[in-house]
Amino acid sequence: xxxxxxxxxxxxxxxxxxxxxxxxxxxxxxxxxxxxxxxxxxxxxxxxxxxxxxxxxxxxxxxxxxxxxxxxxxxxxxxxxxxxxxxxxxxxxxxxxxxxxxxxxxxxxxxxxxxxxxxxxxxxxxxxxxxxxxxxxxxxxxxxxxxxxxxxxxxxxxxxxxxxxxxxxxxxxxxxxxxxxxxxxxxxxxxxxxxxxxxxxxxxxxxxxxxxxxxxxxxxxxxxxxxxxxxxxxxxxxxxxxxxxxxxxxx
Amino acid sequence: xxxxxxxxxxxxxxxxxxxxxxxxxxxxxxxxxxxxxxxxxxxxxxxxxxxxxxxxxxxxxxxxxxxxxxxxxxxxxxxxxxxxxxxxxxxxxxxxxxxxxxxxxxxxxxxxxxxxxxxxxxxxxxxxxxxxxxxxxxxxxxxxxxxxxxxxxxxxxxxxxxxxxxxxxxxxxxxxxxxxxxxxxxxxxxxxxxxxxxxxxxxxxxxxxxxxxxxxxxxxxxxxxxxxxxxxxxxxx
Numbered sequence: 001x002x003x004x005x006x007x008x009x010x011x012x013x014x015x016x017x018x019x020x021x022x023x024x025x026x027x028x029x030x031x032x033x034x035x036x037x038x039x040x041x042x043x044x045x046x047x048x049x050x051x052x053x054x055x056x057x058x059x060x061x062x063x064x065x066x067x068x069x070x071x072x073x074x075x076x077x078x079x080x081x082x083x084x085x086x087x088x089x090x091x092x093x094x095x096x097x098x099x100x101x102x103x104x105x106x107x108x109x110x111x112x113x114x115x116x117x118x119x120x121x122x123x124x125x126x127x128x129x130x131x132x133x134x135x136x137x138x139x140x141x142x143x144x145x146x147x148x149x150x151x152x153x154x155x156x157x158x159x160x161x162x163x164x165x166x167x168x169x170x171x172x173x174x175x176x177x178x179x180x181x182x183x184x185x186x187x188x189x190x191x192x193x194x195x196x197x198x199x200x201x202x203x204x205x206x207x208x209x210x211x212x213x214x215x216x217x218x219x220x221x222x223x224x225x226x227x228x229x230x231x232x233x234x235x236x237x238x239x240x241x242x243x244x245x246x247x248x249x250x251x
Numbered sequence: 252x253x254x255x256x257x258x259x260x261x262x263x264x265x266x267x268x269x270x271x272x273x274x275x276x277x278x279x280x281x282x283x284x285x286x287x288x289x290x291x292x293x294x295x296x297x298x299x300x301x302x303x304x305x306x307x308x309x310x311x312x313x314x315x316x317x318x319x320x321x322x323x324x325x326x327x328x329x330x331x332x333x334x335x336x337x338x339x340x341x342x343x344x345x346x347x348x349x350x351x352x353x354x355x356x357x358x359x360x361x362x363x364x365x366x367x368x369x370x371x372x373x374x375x376x377x378x379x380x381x382x383x384x385x386x387x388x389x390x391x392x393x394x395x396x397x398x399x400x401x402x403x404x405x406x407x408x409x410x411x412x413x414x415x416x417x418x419x420x421x422x423x424x425x426x427x428x429x430x431x432x433x434x435x436x437x438x439x440x441x442x443x444x445x446x447x448x449x450x451x452x453x454x455x456x457x458x459x460x461x462x463x464x465x466x467x468x469x470x471x472x473x474x475x476x477x478x479x480x481x482x483x484x485x486x487x488x
Contacts, residue, residue, distance in 0.1 A: 077364030088355040102363055105262050106466055
């Protein structure tokens with residue numbers, strides 16, 4: 001479980017996060033949703049240690065991340081898998097080498113064992129016969145899958161996904177969402193997904209935090225988000241014509 | 252600060268060794284073609300220009316070889332070639348690191364717990380410091396070769412006089428080559444560290460990557476010229 005307590009973060013005079021608190025539960029897909037510029041990505045970067053918050057605590061299974069020694073932080077980082085918006089695959093490495101990379105750096109596995117594990121992860125995300133291709137030679141959806149395979153290759157305890165569906169068609173987006181949900185249950189991970197895609201929210205939102213102007217404005221799940229009377233959440237949820245129409249029909 | 256944070260224990264030595272070898276090929280071996288081509292042509296031009304300028308019965312023919320040798324060893328190979336390498340290698344490093352930064356590849360490495368400066372920049376600096384002197388020795392050799400071809404092909408001076416000229420003052424030659432290699436090592440450090448700095452701290456998008464690449468070449472070139480002046484003062488006077 002990851003717990004954030006009273007996080008504040010500013011850039012110069014602009015305060016991006018204000019007193020944000022939330023519990024990201026293990027074995028569940030925890031969603032951070034909100035409009036662009038609301039502070040979702042900054043919150044994630046604070047949690048994974050790329051930004052240092054001015055105030056507050058980030059607890060990984062009860063242990064304060066900021067109070068950890070360098071070595072302990074390094075250990076935690078090897079337990080984190082991250083799926084970036086654009087995939088962030090290494091251009092100079094082939095698909096298989098991208099997936100093997102964390103194993104090469106942090107394990108004493110033989111080449112054969114590494115290949116077995118990497119191939120298992122690639123098959124798990126339905127990437128077959130693409131091992132020797134480079135990221136530029138595969139589609140955006142495939143890049144996301146390879147990035148997921150790389151994120152889970154070390155059997156992480158925590159998985160972070162930054163807008164996993166951006167740039168994907170609706171069908172591929174659903175496949176990626178379901179894959180994230182399945183893997184979360186399979187590895188019993190604490191998964192944090194940052195998104196503003198309502199399809200994802202309704203598909204995998206087991207535990208949802210809505211950020212509005214840097215505040216933790218609303219907390220719920222994929223069922224309660226449909227019926228909440230909260231105005232800001234409603235504006236966000238029913239911003240698409242399709243959902244607006246759906247709501248009118250339901251009424 | 253960037254250089255200081257590079258000096259940490261490598262996560263895995265074998266991976267760093269492979270990175271170092273890759274960088275030696277990328278920065279050094281792959282630059283040999285352009286270096287050899289330019290050195291051969293410049294060597295030839297230096298010989299032709301010297302031979303036409305020193306067209307006097309009072310000055311022996313081997314002076315042409317001697318002049319070519321001095322020009323190539325002292326300035327052309329270490330400094331001019333380093334400036335050319337600053338353009339080729341410097342822009343390559345800055346754009347590579349810059350695009351890795353804007354596509355979040357550096358963030359991905361950092362989240363994995365890897366010291367990105369040590370992993371990405373240190374092998375480049377070490378590789379360049381060791382491989383650039385070798386490249387410059389090739390440059391000198393092919394510069395002399397180009398000069399010899401010019402002497403031989405144009406008949407401006409007898410071939411053996413040219414060879415006497417480039418072999419003259421043997422004791423001085425050793426010091427001159429040492430001086431050239433010291434300069435090259437310093438220039439290699441400047442090119443890789445300055446270009447890495449500009450690439451690593453790129454922020455924004457493709458436009459900023461291009462800007463970092465240009466800045467890397469400009470700052471490296473200016474620093475090479477300053478270091479050249481300083482080292483010449485220190486080592487030759």
